[in-house]
Amino acid sequence: MSEPAIIEFDHFTFQYYSQAEPTLHDINLKIYPGEKILIVGPSGSGKSTLGHCLNGLIPFAYRGEIQGSLKIQGLETRDLDIFKLSKVVGTVLQDSDGQFVGLTVGEDIAFALENDNVPTAQMRERVAKVAQMVDMDSLLSSSPFELSGGQKQRTSLAGVMIDDVDILLFDEPLANLDPATGKTAIEIIDDIHKRSHKTILIIEHRLEDVLHRGVDRVIVINDGHIIADLNAHELVSSAVLVDNGIREPLYVTALKYAGVKVTSEMKPGHITTLSTELSGHALQLWHEKVKTAAPENRNPSVLAMENVSFSYDGKRPVLQEINFDIREGEMVSVVGKNGAGKSTLSKLLCGFEKEDRGRILYRGEDIRDKSIKERAEIIGLVMQNPNQMISKPMIFDEVALGLRMRQVPEEQIAERVDKVLKVCGLAPFKSWPISALSYGQKKRVTIASILVLDPKILILDEPTAGQDFRHYTEIMEFLVEINRMGVTVILITHDMHLMLEYTPRAIVLAGGRKIADTAASVVLTDAEVIREANLKETSLFALAQLAGIPEGTRFVQGFIDYERGLKNR
Amino acid sequence: MNAKLKLFSYNMADTFIHRLSGVTKLVCFLLLTFAVMFSYDIRVILGMMVLSIILMRMAQIRFSQIRLMLVYVLIFLLTNAIISFFFSPEQGVKIYGTKHAFAEVWGISLTWEQVFYQVTKFFKYASVVPLGMIFLLTTNPSEFASSLNGVGVNYKAAYAVALTLRYFPDVQRDYHDIYLAQQARGLELSSKAKFFDRFKNSLLIVIPLIFSTLDRIEVISNAMDLRGFSKSKTRTWYTSRKLSRQDVLALVVSAVLLLFTVAVSVFINRSRFYNPFI
Amino acid sequence: MKDLFKVNTKTIVATGLGAAIFTLLFMFVKVPSPVPETSFQTAYGVSAFFATLFGPIAGALIAFIGHALSDAIQYGTPWWSWVIASGVSGFIFGLAFKRTKVEEGEFKGKDILTFNIIQIIGNAIAWVVVAPLLDIIIYQEPASLVFTQGITAAIMNIVSTGVIGTLLLIAYAATRTKKGSLSKG
Numbered sequence A: 001m002s003e004p005a006i007i008e009f010d011h012f013t014f015q016y017y018s019q020a021e022p023t024l025h026d027i028n029l030k031i032y033p034g035e036k037i038l039i040v041g042p043s044g045s046g047k048s049t050l051g052h053c054l055n056g057l058i059p060f061a062y063r064g065e066i067q068g069s070l071k072i073q074g075l076e077t078r079d080l081d082i083f084k085l086s087k088v089v090g091t092v093l094q095d096s097d098g099q100f101v102g103l104t105v106g107e108d109i110a111f112a113l114e115n116d117n118v119p120t121a122q123m124r125e126r127v128a129k130v131a132q133m134v135d136m137d138s139l140l141s142s143s144p145f146e147l148s149g150g151q152k153q154r155t156s157l158a159g160v161m162i163d164d165v166d167i168l169l170f171d172e173p174l175a176n177l178d179p180a181t182g183k184t185a186i187e188i189i190d191d192i193h194k195r196s197h198k199t200i201l202i203i204e205h206r207l208e209d210v211l212h213r214g215v216d217r218v219i220v221i222n223d224g225h226i227i228a229d230l231n232a233h234e235l236v237s238s239a240v241l242v243d244n245g246i247r248e249p250l251y252v253t254a255l256k257y258a259g260v261k262v263t264s265e266m267k268p269g270h271i272t273t274l275s276t277e278l279s280g281h282a283l284q285l286w287h288e289k290v291k292t293a294a295p296e297n298r299n300p301s302v303l304a305m306e307n308v309s310f311s312y313d314g315k316r317p318v319l320q321e322i323n324f325d326i327r328e329g330e331m332v333s334v335v336g337k338n339g340a341g342k343s344t345l346s347k348l349l350c351g352f353e354k355e356d357r358g359r360i361l362y363r364g365e366d367i368r369d370k371s372i373k374e375r376a377e378i379i380g381l382v383m384q385n386p387n388q389m390i391s392k393p394m395i396f397d398e399v400a401l402g403l404r405m406r407q408v409p410e411e412q413i414a415e416r417v418d419k420v421l422k423v424c425g426l427a428p429f430k431s432w433p434i435s436a437l438s439y440g441q442k443k444r445v446t447i448a449s450i451l452v453l454d455p456k457i458l459i460l461d462e463p464t465a466g467q468d469f470r471h472y473t474e475i476m477e478f479l480v481e482i483n484r485m486g487v488t489v490i491l492i493t494h495d496m497h498l499m500l501e502y503t504p505r506a507i508v509l510a511g512g513r514k515i516a517d518t519a520a521s522v523v524l525t526d527a528e529v530i531r532e533a534n535l536k537e538t539s540l541f542a543l544a545q546l547a548g549i550p551e552g553t554r555f556v557q558g559f560i561d562y563e564r565g566l567k568n569r
Numbered sequence B: 001m002n003a004k005l006k007l008f009s010y011n012m013a014d015t016f017i018h019r020l021s022g023v024t025k026l027v028c029f030l031l032l033t034f035a036v037m038f039s040y041d042i043r044v045i046l047g048m049m050v051l052s053i054i055l056m057r058m059a060q061i062r063f064s065q066i067r068l069m070l071v072y073v074l075i076f077l078l079t080n081a082i083i084s085f086f087f088s089p090e091q092g093v094k095i096y097g098t099k100h101a102f103a104e105v106w107g108i109s110l111t112w113e114q115v116f117y118q119v120t121k122f123f124k125y126a127s128v129v130p131l132g133m134i135f136l137l138t139t140n141p142s143e144f145a146s147s148l149n150g151v152g153v154n155y156k157a158a159y160a161v162a163l164t165l166r167y168f169p170d171v172q173r174d175y176h177d178i179y180l181a182q183q184a185r186g187l188e189l190s191s192k193a194k195f196f197d198r199f200k201n202s203l204l205i206v207i208p209l210i211f212s213t214l215d216r217i218e219v220i221s222n223a224m225d226l227r228g229f230s231k232s233k234t235r236t237w238y239t240s241r242k243l244s245r246q247d248v249l250a251l252v253v254s255a256v257l258l259l260f261t262v263a264v265s266v267f268i269n270r271s272r273f274y275n276p277f278i
Numbered sequence C: 001m002k003d004l005f006k007v008n009t010k011t012i013v014a015t016g017l018g019a020a021i022f023t024l025l026f027m028f029v030k031v032p033s034p035v036p037e038t039s040f041q042t043a044y045g046v047s048a049f050f051a052t053l054f055g056p057i058a059g060a061l062i063a064f065i066g067h068a069l070s071d072a073i074q075y076g077t078p079w080w081s082w083v084i085a086s087g088v089s090g091f092i093f094g095l096a097f098k099r100t101k102v103e104e105g106e107f108k109g110k111d112i113l114t115f116n117i118i119q120i121i122g123n124a125i126a127w128v129v130v131a132p133l134l135d136i137i138i139y140q141e142p143a144s145l146v147f148t149q150g151i152t153a154a155i156m157n158i159v160s161t162g163v164i165g166t167l168l169l170i171a172y173a174a175t176r177t178k179k180g181s182l183s184k185g
Ligand SMILES: Nc1ncnc2c1ncn2[C@@H]1O[C@H](COP(=O)(O)OP(=O)(O)OP(=O)(O)O)[C@@H](O)[C@H]1O
Pocket: A016, A017, A018, A019, A023, A041, A042, A043, A044, A045, A046, A047, A048, A049, A050, A062, A436, A437, A438, A439, A440, A441, A466
């Protein structure tokens, strides 16, 4: 490229004030105008830190030491301030709730213009135009509580686009979005890219989901170093992803299981560009070979809902006529659209809210009269938002809290807590304050604090949000282990991979009703359910079609069973 | 606590009062409130009260919207009346300078002055209530901050108010969730617990609420900085409205009422008090 | 000294959210005291905590907005005399800003003393001076009544601000990290 780079890191190193080691080491990176870049890497590798250097939060809001140089549009960033940078770089933060500062959608989109003293009349005009671009023009006077996760995300997008910046930075735009909304978000970003030729950077754990639309380059970061800088096809066919504990696209894994050598000539970066001329046959052979053997769970029922309905305000129903029956030792996932009522369901089970109608049964017995505390002896709930559970400043005390309240002797506590911290990958941080942890790490603290109590039934609300593949696998394998020992596990998740891999059965909610309750592999191949519950067809299904295998569902099931077989060996 | 409590039941009706700009309503509210707080003349106070009840009617405020508030206000006023009588049964005599006793209870003489003083005070407190209610129930929360800025409050302070209104429901929901999560960890929160335990327990909820809020403060202020908040000395508001002729009219009427109140005190009563006893 | 009144975006956000918490606690989270018919307001502990971290402007606005808003929700209108007194108390609490080492992760002996002396002065001025005077000026309340009320309120608020504010600040200090102190191990 002959054009000068719009972003240029040159031997750039950054160390947070409180850290003993630099978080970013000797970064050298050039990004050219109009490029679309994806940044991936394990949790805690420094992705957000890199983003903060670009938008000026470092060093404006976070103290630390910078070495080397970072130029944006040829200007050294340390000579600019955050306001000048905000004219060039628009940032959409991961937390769309935190980003939403206005009382209504219109006010929030207008926020940057208000700060720029744009006259009201002109402001309204521009807001209306941008709102139309992201399809929010009919909701300008809605307040954030009335919006779904996806609508909030669109509002955030409009809020940065209104300023006409040259660079757009997205920090984990997909976390907490349901699969279909996530897909739409990627499409909106791509449309903006195509239409405006802005430079776009996306930081994201969900590699396969971002690769739904094309990107120019993928940059892999681990431990503060840039490990790779490749195009999607080269990256996916290399060993970089596996080596750095990043989840490769499922269809690539399937190809590898079938003994196919994935090369960049096959264009494996996106399922849509993948050529299967060479591999179709191998896949078919593999498919025939795999034995599907899902032993059916015939244990007695442990937890059931009968015709349960619920509403928070007495007007708008959130759950309607829910029925299900979970058997002892099952591992079940609950999936569905943002706002479908999944978290609400878990709150009803734990007695946080009381059902308006219907019954909840534990081993066939109505538990209406059991208090929250009594239910907690049986059911452990890890809530969606970690901040709502954490009540101690130090990690160890937080995990030990429940045990202390149950008057367990202190020596036993130390032993049990240590074991759980190891499982959750938190052993190195045992004596850290919780405030120094990243989002993913905090989430693991809350999982640990419930696991340590040994509940009979475990409900986890979005356990893998913000987790990288390695930690996610460690936690999930531990859950599988305790599940084998008889603990019933219910997972609430937007992660279709997770559902497929770990839970044989899935309950699907949409608009407060149960619309499916069947094998996970069946759910993801039923077009009607997928559409209604905002899910997304798995790429394995598409792969099966590409390879000319007619029974897509069985192919997906075969993949899961094969993988389970590998792990159990 | 009631998790279903709504902030204000702002009613979306389309009346003369709703159409006034937020700035107008705020200024009128302040002018009239000041008038009744200044005056100790029951004629003025009752006049103002009648006026504000008429305005409430015009704004189509339903009784159900204000019932609970009225109950609280009445409890407050009655308690205040009783306590203040026993603390200082001669306060009226002191203010009005005469003493017309008409009865005696437990050795305390009841005077007309005291009755008049307490009745006046009762209405003086009560008459600000409808004014406040009209303002709260007819002003769109979105317009509130821009109105404050419009009457000269620094825009940063005004924005702090906007943030309070924006995040109050979130904080309320968090509080409720933390309360439940703590119970699930084994915390006993029943009212049977001892005083000291209850104190300790409420800390176990308040501490996580505050610490999660501190994290959130960081995220929100980053988001605001990234979008240029506080970079210049002024800012404009998406929700601000131009003053119409009706606005001007309302402002003039309120100002005249305030001047009238002050004039009554200065020229007729020759003090803040209306004294029927001399 | 000028630094005491510096206001940046974070101060504003802390003010907004602090006031939201203040409102909530002021209305719902009162700890009943051993004396019947009275209760300790946890909210003042919180305004003192925020004031110590973010300064007098934040402290004053948090208590002022929070008190005005909860009055408005409960009674339909703010009772200005007490609202203003709350604001004054928050302002004075804010004088503890940058006088303690809580941001460096230390809140012990001398810091606790500094904080508590300031909060006692703040509560005393607000409830024994400002609130009663305003009540007398506006409503001609009997002096004996308002001063008795004021002294009771001051004592209760000193206790709850002292206990809750101190505990919160100790907990906060424990979360602060020192330069270069974090390493995996
Ligand atoms: N404000 C801070 N002060 C000190 N250390 C920090 C701070 N923010 C992040 N860190 C540390 O820097 C490292 C990188 O953090 P960063 O948030 O950049 O990770 P990330 O790659 O974005 O991770 P994730 O995928 O979990 O968001 C982590 O080990 C974290 O503990």
